[in-house]
Amino acid sequence: MEPVRRVISVVVLNEAQVLSRVSGLFAGRGYNIESLTVAPIPETDLSHMTIVTRGNERVIEQITKQLHKLIPTLKVIEHAEMVEKEMVLIKFPIEEKLSDIQALCQAYNGGIVNVGEHMVIAMAADEPVRIKHFVQAAKRYNPLEVVRGGVVAMER
Amino acid sequence: MCTRWWILSKGGVSGGGLSIFRYNRFIINLLECDMQMSGARMIIEAIIAEGVTKVFGYPGGAIMNVYDEIYKQDNFEHILTRHEQAAVHAADGYARASGEVGVAMVTSGPGFTNAVTGLATAYTDSVPLVVISGQVPLSLIGTDGFQEIDAVGISRACTKHNYLVHDLADLPRILKEAFYIARSGRPGPVLVDVPKDITGEIGEFVYPDSVDLPTYKPNYKGNNRQIKKAAEAIKAAKKPLLYLGGGVVLSNAHEAVRRLAELAQIPAVETLMARGVMGADNPLLVGMLGMHGSYAANMAMSETDLVIALGARFDDRVTGKLSEFAKYADVIHVDIDPANIAKLVDVDYPIVGDVKIVVEKMIEHLDGAVDPDRYQVWRDILDRYDELHPLMYHDSDEVIKPQWVIERLGELVGSDAIITSDVGQHQMWAAQFFPFDRPRQWINSGGLGTMGYGFPSAIGAKVAHPEKTVINITGDGSILMNVQELVTAAENGIPVINVILNNHFLGMVRQWQTFFYDKRYAETDLSYQPNWKMLAEACGGAGYDVTTKAEFDAALQNAIEGGKVTFINVAVDRFENVLPMVPAGGALYNMMLEHKES
Numbered sequence: 001m002e003p004v005r006r007v008i009s010v011v012v013l014n015e016a017q018v019l020s021r022v023s024g025l026f027a028g029r030g031y032n033i034e035s036l037t038v039a040p041i042p043e044t045d046l047s048h049m050t051i052v053t054r055g056n057e058r059v060i061e062q063i064t065k066q067l068h069k070l071i072p073t074l075k076v077i078e079h080a081e082m083v084e085k086e087m088v089l090i091k092f093p094i095e096e097k098l099s100d101i102q103a104l105c106q107a108y109n110g111g112i113v114n115v116g117e118h119m120v121i122a123m124a125a126d127e128p129v130r131i132k133h134f135v136q137a138a139k140r141y142n143p144l145e146v147v148r149g150g151v152v153a154m155e156r
Numbered sequence: 157m158c159t160r161w162w163i164l165s166k167g168g169v170s171g172g173g174l175s176i177f178r179y180n181r182f183i184i185n186l187l188e189c190d191m192q193m194s195g196a197r198m199i200i201e202a203i204i205a206e207g208v209t210k211v212f213g214y215p216g217g218a219i220m221n222v223y224d225e226i227y228k229q230d231n232f233e234h235i236l237t238r239h240e241q242a243a244v245h246a247a248d249g250y251a252r253a254s255g256e257v258g259v260a261m262v263t264s265g266p267g268f269t270n271a272v273t274g275l276a277t278a279y280t281d282s283v284p285l286v287v288i289s290g291q292v293p294l295s296l297i298g299t300d301g302f303q304e305i306d307a308v309g310i311s312r313a314c315t316k317h318n319y320l321v322h323d324l325a326d327l328p329r330i331l332k333e334a335f336y337i338a339r340s341g342r343p344g345p346v347l348v349d350v351p352k353d354i355t356g357e358i359g360e361f362v363y364p365d366s367v368d369l370p371t372y373k374p375n376y377k378g379n380n381r382q383i384k385k386a387a388e389a390i391k392a393a394k395k396p397l398l399y400l401g402g403g404v405v406l407s408n409a410h411e412a413v414r415r416l417a418e419l420a421q422i423p424a425v426e427t428l429m430a431r432g433v434m435g436a437d438n439p440l441l442v443g444m445l446g447m448h449g450s451y452a453a454n455m456a457m458s459e460t461d462l463v464i465a466l467g468a469r470f471d472d473r474v475t476g477k478l479s480e481f482a483k484y485a486d487v488i489h490v491d492i493d494p495a496n497i498a499k500l501v502d503v504d505y506p507i508v509g510d511v512k513i514v515v516e517k518m519i520e521h522l523d524g525a526v527d528p529d530r531y532q533v534w535r536d537i538l539d540r541y542d543e544l545h546p547l548m549y550h551d552s553d554e555v556i557k558p559q560w561v562i563e564r565l566g567e568l569v570g571s572d573a574i575i576t577s578d579v580g581q582h583q584m585w586a587a588q589f590f591p592f593d594r595p596r597q598w599i600n601s602g603g604l605g606t607m608g609y610g611f612p613s614a615i616g617a618k619v620a621h622p623e624k625t626v627i628n629i630t631g632d633g634s635i636l637m638n639v640q641e642l643v644t645a646a647e648n649g650i651p652v653i654n655v656i657l658n659n660h661f662l663g664m665v666r667q668w669q670t671f672f673y674d675k676r677y678a679e680t681d682l683s684y685q686p687n688w689k690m691l692a693e694a695c696g697g698a699g700y701d702v703t704t705k706a707e708f709d710a711a712l713q714n715a716i717e718g719g720k721v722t723f724i725n726v727a728v729d730r731f732e733n734v735l736p737m738v739p740a741g742g743a744l745y746n747m748m749l750e751h752k753e754s
Contacts, residue, residue, distance in 0.1 A: 013371060016322065017308060028313045058498070065495035071317045071337060074371045 001056035005034070007079045007153045008064060013072040014040050014047040021070050022049060031055060031063050035086075035150035046074060050152045052128075081156040087125045087149035088135060094118055096141040104141075108134040119144060191362065195324050196221035196355040199288060202331035204231045205363045208259050210250060210619050211235070212243040216263025217303060218290030221355035223261075235619065235648055238640040240267050242612035244274020244345075245638070248283050249613025252599045253574055254620040255408065257338050258283070263290040265303030268349075269310070273606060275345045276314035280603030281429065282406055284343035286334045291320065293353040307349040316344030321351065324359040329367075336367045341374030342493040343406060374492060378509025378517065386464075386488045386505040387521035393462035393486075395534040396422050399445070402429030402602065403467015403491060405595040409512035413466060414438070416515050420526040422464070423538055425453040427474055428602045430467075432592035442538050443547065446474040447738045448584040451545035451747060454738065456538050457482050458745040465489045467511045470500040471603070472740075480743035490514045545736070545749055547588055556705060558582065558657045558728040562589035564705070565627065565655065568712055573625040574617045576600060578610035578634030581663035584734040586629040608637025614652040615645055625653070625716060632658040632682055635723075639691070645721035646696030653715045653722045656688065659730045667733050671748070688725035697721035 012018045019038060026033050034052040041048050053063060060078070068076045092101055098112065101122055105111045108131070110124030124134050128151050135146055193201070199222050203211065211234045215223040226234050237243040240262040247258030258278075262271045268289045278285045292301040308320045317337050319330045327350070334346040390396055404413050410433045417424050417440045424434050425445040434441040443450035445457050457463070463485045468474070475481040478500060488505040489497050497506045507514055549559040562585050565573075571593035577583040577600040592598050599617055601609040614628040628635075635656055645652050657663075662680040669677050689699030698720045700711035708726060715722040736747040 016320065017312075020309065021312060024312050062495065062499060069493070069495050071369070071372050 001058060003054050003056050004060070005052065005054050006060050007082060007084060007151060008051045008053060008067070009075075009077040009079065009153060009155075010049040010051065010067050010073060011041070011075040011077075012047050012049060012070070013074065014045050015072060018047065018072050019049075021072065022051075022067065025066055025070065026053075026063075029062070029066065031059065035148075037150040037152055050150070052151045077155060079153050079155055082153045083156060084127055084151055084153045085125055086128045086131045086151045087123065088131050089113075089121055089123050089147045089149075090135070090138050090143045091119050091121050091145040092138075092141050092143055094120055096120075101138075101141055104134070104137060191360060192358055193361050194221065194225070194355065195321075195327055195350065195357050195359065196225045198324075198327050198359075198361045199331065199350070199355070200225045200229055200231075201361060202328065202335075202363060203259060204229075206257065206335050208232055208257070211259045211261055212237055212246040212250070212616065213261030214238075214240050214243050214263070214267060216267045216290060218264035218292055218352045219261060219267070219288075219350075219355075220290075221352065222288070222290070222350075234261075235615075235644065237612065237615075237644045239638065240270035241273050241608065242615075242638050242641050242644065244271045244285065244287060245277065245606075245609050245612035246616035246619070247285055247287070248274060248278045248609075249576060249599055249616025250620045251278075251283050251285060251616070252613070253596055253617035255596065256284075256620075257335055258285045258616065260285065260287045261289075262287065263303070264292055264307070265305050267303075268305060268307045272310060272314065273608075275311055275347065277601050277604045277606040277609055278345040279314045279316065281402060281601065282343050283345065284338040285345035286338050287345060287347045289347060289349045290355070291349045291351040294322065294351045295353070297351065307347065311347045314345075315347045316342075318347040318349065320349045321354050324354050324357045327354065327359075328361055328363050332364045333367050333369060336369070337372065341372075342403075375508050376492070376510040376513055378490070378507045378514040380517065382505060382507045383514060383517045384521055386507060387518050387525075389462060389486060389488060389505060390420065390422070390464065390518075390522060391526055394531070395460045396420075396462040396464060396531065397442075397456050397460035397485075398422055398424035399427075399457070399463050399465045399468050400424055400430040400433050401427045401466065401468025403511050404430055404433045405467075407467060407492070407511040408595075409467070409510075409515055410434075410595045412512050412515040412519065416519050416522070419519065419528075420522055421528040421531055421535065423456060423531070423535055425449070425456055427468055427471070428587050428600070430595075431587055431590075431598040432595045435593050436591035437593075442542070444587055445744070446471075447476070447740070448588065448734050448736065449738075449744075450542070450547050450588070451736055451749065452538050452541035454736070454744045454747060455541045458743075459537075460485045463487045465491075466515065467491060469496045475500065476738045476742055476744040480745070549732070552729065555729045556703070556708070556726060558585050558659070558726075558732055559589050560705070561655065561657060561708065561726055561728065562586055562629065564708060565629070565712070566591045568709070569625050569627065569716075571597070573597070573627050574599065574614075574621060576610045576614040576617060576626065576628045578628070578630040578637075579605045579607045579664075580631045580634060581659075581667065581732075581734050582629050582631045582634075582657040584664075585657070588734075590629075607634040610634060611638050611641050611652065611654060612644075614654070615641060615650050618650050618652050628652060628654045630654055630656050631663055632656055632660060632685060633662040636686075642692060642695035642697050642721055649719075651719045651721055653712070653724065655712075656723060656725045657728050658685075658688075658725050659728050659732070660685065661730060664734070670731070670733070671737075671739070688723045692721070692723040695721075697723065699723045700725065702726045
């Protein structure tokens with residue numbers, strides 16, 4: 001069985017320990033986490049986690065079942081048809097060509113978001129694959145720092 | 157504190173006991189009087205409300221407020237073990253023997269870490285426990301305070317669920333949920349970690365009537381369509397086989413399972429955890445399967461065309477090499493835990509549900525629909541396998557064989573006794589040779605394999621069933637891992653009998669060294685031994701050294717009549733091996749049947 005990439009959303013009670021229950025499950029059972037994002041769902045006592053993982057079909061099935069087994073888990077969605085987005089922040093030296101950077105960011109739904117004495121911070125928000133390309137393309141402008149936000153997803 | 161409560165309470169004291177207490181609480185509810193009390197008292201009230209009559213534990217700094225409240229009450233009995241691990245094992249033995257939730261109490265830090273092995277043992281075998289641990293005060297959490305350890309962090313992987321109480325107002329709800337989660341669905345241990353300041357704080361206590369857990373809804377019923385399809389598969393099968401696991405015991409399903417087997421005359425194999433489900437004399441019982449299963453049971457699994465797995469989880473000690481396991485079979489898998497289904501083998505008929513409920517529905521579909529003679533040829537084949545290679549050993553007149561001890565125990569105490577065991581060769585011989593008649597008669601650490609489990613769990617079982625003879629079958633290695641419990645048993649008059657199959661070896665490891673490590677007996681020779689008789693006597697028990705069969709009979713009779721915690725130290729053949737054996741990772745049908753020793 002070939003390993004596949006899979007995006008899983010988990011809706012959990014927003015309570016103490018819940019993130020460590022989820023991440024501990026992955027660590028303890030040897031599952032892979034490519035990215036994990038978590039934030040509260042507005043006007044509820046719930047949180048939404050988006051986990052990108054990799055494994056063969058049996059492993060993915062176990063991951064969803066084990067996640068569901070956690071007491072604070074309300075819902076596990078193994079995404080099939082979804083919209084995926086990721087955000088990234090990149091810091092460049094002020095000496096780089098700002099117009100080029102601005103143009104590049106715009107191609108990836110972003111732009112320059114902060115300018116200081118010595119640096120400029122740009123952002124982009126796009127599909128994870130395109131973010132990878134964006135980070136690749138940004139390399140020619142000597143980035144000082146790259147922070148990726150992890151994937152968020154929503155079923156269509 | 158409400159004054160009216162005190163007046164009524166005192167009015168009822170003369171009668172004493174639980175009923176008066178409940179009566180008081182009824183009156184209190186009528187008067188809608190506020191129940192103001194400390195967090196410590198709330199814990200006591202919850203334990204009483206859950207109907208718990210025995211608690212096992214060990215006090216310490218962070219749990220002292222709770223122990224102070226234990227001192228003031230007489231609704232339940234607290235049994236002081238001499239180690240926190242033993243307290244949790246005793247609660248576990250109590251739970252397995254009675255089917256009720258076991259309760260243990262420990263302090264923070266080392267008290268809790270000592271309890272971890274107990275939690276893990278119960279978790280692996282799905283035993284319902286509520287363990288209450290003390291914790292340093294909220295203000296000290298995270299400061300590396302004295303006897304502070306991250307209990308919920310450590311126990312996350314070995315509890316079904318755990319709580320750190322942050323707010324006294326949550327305590328009644330958490331306690332209610334803890335008991336509910338422990339006993340419902342696939343049972344398991346729940347830890348409630350309570351900071352000391354919370355046990356000292358005063359608040360209002362209303363114990364909830366029910367739980368509200370929208371995220372936790374175990375499915376008991378099973379999908380009717382799937383059950384029907386599974387029944388059709390059974391009708392169509394030529395060589396069906398019931399594969400019974402510990403879940404049958406947990407769901408109290410043995411009567412339904414026996415009925416299912418009998419009405420269609422389907423042969424059954426039991427896992428280590430299911431011994432007693434079919435009953436030793438049941439002609440449909442092929443035997444125990446797995447690494448030390450019988451030839452017929454392992455061959456049955458290798459040749460069946462339909463595995464009917466009930467509350468079993470395809471453990472590696474059962475399956476051997478997975479790709480060769482039940483190679484020719486479709487699989488029906490009934491389990492209350494969806495994560496157990498299709499975890500290791502592909503399943504054709506997955507059914508998430510309680511074994512008892514699902515089996516009863518299956519019976520509706522199969523009753524009268526299967527010719528009992530249909531599987532006669534299959535049963536004949538299995539009988540033939542059993543004749544070919546029955547479970548056996550070569551008895552001796554010079555030295556006592558460990559298997560003889562088990563068989564003799566079976567003859568002498570049989571179905572009246574509860575048998576616990578530690579982990580190793582003695583455990584396997586007990587599982588193979590003791591004639592288990594009913595579920596909950598056999599109590600052992602099957603999943604985690606915890607040496608030191610047998611003695612304290614026997615104490616728990618005896619507390620649950622004082623009328624029954626309780627015997628821990630153990631080895632000279634295992635017994636020393638919780639030997640301090642001699643004092644607990646002696647102090648509390650809990651006359652558990654420990655039969656030590658003494659081969660002066662860490663026998664199972666020695667057996668592997670014989671087979672797979674060219675007889676290099678690294679650190680398994682236990683020739684240096686305590687004087688067992690004196691050790692038992694020093695703690696207030698009785699001890700017998702046995703070197704002949706006649707001495708064994710006499711010692712057992714004395715132990716039963718003596719009414720004291722007892723060691724029966726039986727010198728057995730040092731180099732006896734547990735057979736048959738499927739080497740780890742090997743196919744189930746490749747068994748070592750007889751060890752050719754020079």
